[in-house]
Amino acid sequence: MAISNRVSAYLSTSSAIRRMFEEGLALKARFGADAVCDFSIGNPDVPPPAAFRRILREEAAVEEPQVHGYMPNAGHLFVRDAIARRINALQGTDLDSRHVVVTCGAGGALNVALKALVNPGDEVLACTPSFLEYRFYCENHGASFVTVPGRPDFDLDVDALAAAISERTAAVIVNSPNNPSGRIYPESTLRNLGRMLQARSSAVGRTVYLLGDEPYRDITYGDRVPSLFAVYPHTVVCTSWSKTLSLPGERIGFLAVHREAEDSARLLEACALCNRILGFVNAPALMQRVIARLQDEAVDVEVYRRRRDAMTAILDAAGYAYAAPQGTFYLFVRSPLVNDVDFVDRLKDERILTVPGSAFGWPGWFRIAYCTDEAVIARSADGFEKAMRKAAGA
Amino acid sequence: MAISNRVSAYLSTSSAIRRMFEEGLALKARFGADAVCDFSIGNPDVPPPAAFRRILREEAAVEEPQVHGYMPNAGHLFVRDAIARRINALQGTDLDSRHVVVTCGAGGALNVALKALVNPGDEVLACTPSFLEYRFYCENHGASFVTVPGRPDFDLDVDALAAAISERTAAVIVNSPNNPSGRIYPESTLRNLGRMLQARSSAVGRTVYLLGDEPYRDITYGDRVPSLFAVYPHTVVCTSWSKTLSLPGERIGFLAVHREAEDSARLLEACALCNRILGFVNAPALMQRVIARLQDEAVDVEVYRRRRDAMTAILDAAGYAYAAPQGTFYLFVRSPLVNDVDFVDRLKDERILTVPGSAFGWPGWFRIAYCTDEAVIARSADGFEKAMRKAAGA
Numbered sequence: 001m002a003i004s005n006r007v008s009a010y011l012s013t014s015s016a017i018r019r020m021f022e023e024g025l026a027l028k029a030r031f032g033a034d035a036v037c038d039f040s041i042g043n044p045d046v047p048p049p050a051a052f053r054r055i056l057r058e059e060a061a062v063e064e065p066q067v068h069g070y071m072p073n074a075g076h077l078f079v080r081d082a083i084a085r086r087i088n089a090l091q092g093t094d095l096d097s098r099h100v101v102v103t104c105g106a107g108g109a110l111n112v113a114l115k116a117l118v119n120p121g122d123e124v125l126a127c128t129p130s131f132l133e134y135r136f137y138c139e140n141h142g143a144s145f146v147t148v149p150g151r152p153d154f155d156l157d158v159d160a161l162a163a164a165i166s167e168r169t170a171a172v173i174v175n176s177p178n179n180p181s182g183r184i185y186p187e188s189t190l191r192n193l194g195r196m197l198q199a200r201s202s203a204v205g206r207t208v209y210l211l212g213d214e215p216y217r218d219i220t221y222g223d224r225v226p227s228l229f230a231v232y233p234h235t236v237v238c239t240s241w242s243k244t245l246s247l248p249g250e251r252i253g254f255l256a257v258h259r260e261a262e263d264s265a266r267l268l269e270a271c272a273l274c275n276r277i278l279g280f281v282n283a284p285a286l287m288q289r290v291i292a293r294l295q296d297e298a299v300d301v302e303v304y305r306r307r308r309d310a311m312t313a314i315l316d317a318a319g320y321a322y323a324a325p326q327g328t329f330y331l332f333v334r335s336p337l338v339n340d341v342d343f344v345d346r347l348k349d350e351r352i353l354t355v356p357g358s359a360f361g362w363p364g365w366f367r368i369a370y371c372t373d374e375a376v377i378a379r380s381a382d383g384f385e386k387a388m389r390k391a392a393g394a
Numbered sequence: 395m396a397i398s399n400r401v402s403a404y405l406s407t408s409s410a411i412r413r414m415f416e417e418g419l420a421l422k423a424r425f426g427a428d429a430v431c432d433f434s435i436g437n438p439d440v441p442p443p444a445a446f447r448r449i450l451r452e453e454a455a456v457e458e459p460q461v462h463g464y465m466p467n468a469g470h471l472f473v474r475d476a477i478a479r480r481i482n483a484l485q486g487t488d489l490d491s492r493h494v495v496v497t498c499g500a501g502g503a504l505n506v507a508l509k510a511l512v513n514p515g516d517e518v519l520a521c522t523p524s525f526l527e528y529r530f531y532c533e534n535h536g537a538s539f540v541t542v543p544g545r546p547d548f549d550l551d552v553d554a555l556a557a558a559i560s561e562r563t564a565a566v567i568v569n570s571p572n573n574p575s576g577r578i579y580p581e582s583t584l585r586n587l588g589r590m591l592q593a594r595s596s597a598v599g600r601t602v603y604l605l606g607d608e609p610y611r612d613i614t615y616g617d618r619v620p621s622l623f624a625v626y627p628h629t630v631v632c633t634s635w636s637k638t639l640s641l642p643g644e645r646i647g648f649l650a651v652h653r654e655a656e657d658s659a660r661l662l663e664a665c666a667l668c669n670r671i672l673g674f675v676n677a678p679a680l681m682q683r684v685i686a687r688l689q690d691e692a693v694d695v696e697v698y699r700r701r702r703d704a705m706t707a708i709l710d711a712a713g714y715a716y717a718a719p720q721g722t723f724y725l726f727v728r729s730p731l732v733n734d735v736d737f738v739d740r741l742k743d744e745r746i747l748t749v750p751g752s753a754f755g756w757p758g759w760f761r762i763a764y765c766t767d768e769a770v771i772a773r774s775a776d777g778f779e780k781a782m783r784k785a786a787g788a
Contacts, residue, residue: 002601002628002656004535005513007664010671043464053457056680060454063447068641070437104498104645104674111673115534119399136671140509141398142536207396234396247462249679251498251645262396270401277404277530279501284678285643 006139024353031351037380039368040353042179042329044246046299046371052245052290059289067289073282074272075102075254079292083254086295087237091227094259101271102254102283106215109238109255110137111278114171116270117209117236118143122170124211127156128361129332131179131213143170147361154181154323154332158192165200171209172197176225177216177327180360180367184326187226194231201234207262212237215253218244218298220327221305233260236267241291243329244298252287304329307370310377318385319392329371332357336391340366343391350383400533418747425745431774433762434747436573436723438640440693440765446639446684453683461683467676468666469496469648473686477648480689481631485621488653495665496648496677500609503632503649504531505672508565510664511603511630512537516564518605521550522755523726525573525607537564541755548575548717548726552586559594565603566591570619571610571721574754574761578720581620588625595628601656606631609647612638612692614721615699627654630661635685637723638692646681698723701764704771712779713786723765726751730785734760737785744777 003011028036074080080097087093087100103109118124120142126134127150135145148160161172174193176185185193193210201208212228214237228235240253255271257264275282282288311331315322321334333354335343340356344366347354357365370377397405422430468474474491481487481494497503512518514536520528521544529539542554555566568587570579579587587604595602606622608631622629634647649665651658669676676682702719709716715728727748729737734750738760741748751759764771 002511002603003661003664004509004511007510007668008660010667011660011663041464043460045460045463047457047459048462056454057451060450063441065441066437066439066643068442068644069439070435070642107670107673107675109673115398116401117396117398133671137673140534140672209396247679248464249460249676250462251675251678266402266405267397269405270397273404274401276501277527278534278672279503279505279531280498280674281501281645282643284498284645284681286680287678 010136023348027348027351027353035351037352037376037383039370039372039380040355042369042371043248044243044299044329044371045373046246046303048246049297049299051297052294055293056290059286062289068285071282071285072272073276074268075100075283076288076292079288082292082295083256087256091229093227093229095256098268099259099264100254100256101268101275102252102288103275104251104280104283105242105248105253106213106238106240107133107137108251108275108280108283109240109253110134110211110213111140112271112274112280113211113236113238113255114138114143115141115274115278116267118170121168123166123168124171124173125161125164125169126173126175127161129154129178129180129357129365130361131175132360134173154178154183156185156189156193158189158196161193162196162200165204165208167204167206169204169206169208171211173211173213174228175213177220179216179328180330180355180357181323181332182325182328182330183323184220184223184225190226190228190231197232197234207234210235214239215243216328219301219304219329221301221308221325223326225327229258233258234262236261245291245294246299247287250284250287252283252291304371307374307377310374311368311370314377314381314384317381318388320384320388329369331368331370333366333368335364335366336388338364340364343387346387346390347383350387352380352383352387404530417742421742421745429745431746431770431777433764433766433774434749436763436765437642438637438693438723438765439767440640440697442640443691443693445691446688449687450684453680456683462679465676465679466666467670468662469494469677470682470686473682476686476689477650481650485623487621487623489650492662493653493658494648494650495662495669496646496682497669498645498674498677499636499642499647500607500632500634501527501531502645502669502674502677503634503647504528504605504607505534506665506668506674507605507630507632507649508532508537509535509668509672510661512564515562517560517562518565518567519555519558519563520567520569521555523548523572523574523751523759524755525569526754528567548572548577550579550583550587552583552590555587556590556594559598559602561598561600563598563600563602565605567605567607568622569607571614573610573722574724574749574751575717575726576719576722576724577717578614578617578619584620584622584625591626591628601628604629608633609637610722613695613698613723615695615702615719617720619721623652627652628656630655639685639688640693641681644678644681646677646685698765701768701771704768705762705764708771708775708778711775712782714778714782723763725762725764727760727762729758729760730782732758734758737781740781740784741777744781746774746777746781
């Protein structure tokens with residue numbers, strides 16, 4: 001057997017979710033894609049803004065020498081400068097180009113930051129429900145991903161995080177707006193978190209880093225997303241334009257380090273080095289140039305709001321309980337059956353594809369990704385209603 | 395200290411080379427970039443072919459739904475199919491889309507393949523002189539990078555590799571055309587290598603993989619680059635369009651697995667998973683579409699040939715010995731001083747920047763990257779001559 005033991009184990013354990021996707025594909029093959037309501041994946045279908053399409057065409061026509069060549073591993077200086085200025089304008093920070101590393105999406109940014117920060121045997125903490133890809137990202141660099149349950153209202157449980165912090169803790173990951181709950185963590189919670197991290201860092205004798213994962217920052221419905229930089233100095237924020245501009249396949253994002261973070265200059269040097277040696281080398285050159293000119297652009301969030309409202313109306317009518325979504329394009333819904341995997345199977349019988357909450361460390365719930373056509377949402381009403389009726393009767 | 399111990403150590407030990415680059419920058423700042431002959435880095439300056447520029451503009455104008463969205467982690471099927479067909483046409487293989495994973499450059503491909511293949515404590519072998527970034531790539535995934543000296547004529551030393559193979563050996567990396575020597579390993583050597591790997595795999599009770607790193611395959615001066623797939627079934631070839639199309643900043647490449655490789659289907663599944671969980675997720679979407687249409691294009695190698703000839707004429711006149719370059723845009727030159735780092739310093743005094751052979755595990759030599767303007771090459775003649783004269787007098 002030539003495959004790494006760990007990766008082999010990943011392939012076996014991830015087979016449950018993969019089987020679900022394969023069954024979804026089989027459903028589409030059998031009944032036609034139009035007969036299946038696929039709410040399983042977060043692949044945004046709202047088109048990028050017109051400004052993106054225009055600027056991409058302009059930048060693609062640029063023929064300056066080495067426009068597609070290497071640049072510093074941290075990214076073009078003018079790109080990092082544009083990013084720093086936007087963060088400053090929106091979050092009241094005082095960053096400059098030196099505090100930014102342009103990356104291959106948020107997934108790239110998180111891997112770079114984790115490689116720069118963790119030692120083998122370290123732990124990285126988060127509250128559930130949580131995007132569980134973090135587990136792989138931590139294990140890539142020899143750390144463990146440890147979760148504690150969030151609060152019943154999907155806020156962070158700062159006390160639970162505090163209790164889990166030890167001298168092995170390298171970082172706490174905070175993802176707001178949250179995938180899957182759509183929750184924006186309130187400023188008061190984040191202030192508590194900052195105070196707690198300061199106190200616990202002193203107590204355990206190690207600076208615990210705060211890692212923000214914020215790809216949904218621009219997909220919100222009225223509530224502001226408070227800045228992590230404002231609550232704690234030892235903060236690295238990772239994000240991308242995947243959702244802001246509907247470009248997840250282009251792999252363009254960044255990480256930004258707080259000016260006052262411990263040893264920030266060396267940490268940024270470490271991040272640039274890790275960007276190189278993990279094989280990213282640098283974020284894609286053309287997209288760097290494109291996003292530098294699109295700092296104030298975002299997709300039309302009203303489209304997502306209409307879909308959210310259409311979907312919640314369907315759920316309300318059928319009697320489902322769900323977390324009030326403040327951001328993202330996800331709805332996190334209480335399963336009428338205790339076993340969320342069973343209920344997701346029942347929904348599949350109605351040709352509706354969703355993801356069980358167990359996949360986010362939060363059993364008893366399931367996730368709907370409503371980055372899909374409104375016709376599909378409308379078509380799903382009967383199925384949601386039927387599945388609820390059958391579950392209530394069961 | 396918040397930074398990973400290993401990355402901290404990397405930052406300290408790499409400081410010698412970094413200092414050299416910084417001194418180079420300082421030289422340029424002091425005397426003007428035009429007064430410095432920079433042969434230190436392999437950032438190709440030959441423009442991408444006209445077909446690339448045309449097709450990039452066409453693809454940038456495409457506005458199909460989700461054209462910038464996620465696709466399968468291994469890449470668009472039509473892109474993988476185009477790549478497989480080209481390998482088949484040029485190397486007589488029988489690959490199809492299933493055997494190809496599109497990646498963020500060759501650096502991404504190597505990291506994905508290594509993560510899929512190695513267990514902590516494993517070893518990965520190569521002959522020097524060798525691109526030493528491989529060491530980081532191996533250590534990223536818990537393996538060690540072990541080198542054995544190549545032959546004095548810069549061919550692989552198959553016997554030395556054989557002697558170094560143990561039950562800990564996961565793979566052997568072969569980079570042809572070679573950075574820094576410009577050597578294309580001959581077919582007879584590769585046949586020996588294949589036979590040796592088969593025999594040693596049986597002897598140690600483990601399939602030792604052959605990892606090809608071939609980003610310079612299309613930058614050659616008359617000699618053919620033999621196919622690794624033809625000599626050994628347990629082969630993964632990693633490469634990119636960075637040099638073929640002068641696109642190193644765009645991060646587009648692929649890995650291809652031999653159809654007969656042990657457990658190849660599961661290995662390819664593992665590679666797609668690793669592409670995702672290392673944070674690459676997938677190769678940049680737009681560039682995937684672009685390179686799918688450019689399978690028969692390459693930069694004008696005649697430009698590199700003229701420079702190579704201009705540079706070797708200068709070296710000949712000044713009395714330097716060097717490896718006859720069959721491919722790449724590097725010249726590997728014998729240092730007139732035993733200590734190559736000292737001689738590279740002397741060249742710096744002449745405002746010529748090169749890289750010591752020590753950085754490739756081959757002290758006593760130095761590397762010239764001639765992917766630079768012919769005027770710069772011409773201007774360097776006096777400096778190379780003076781440095782040689784002083785070294786001979788010393």
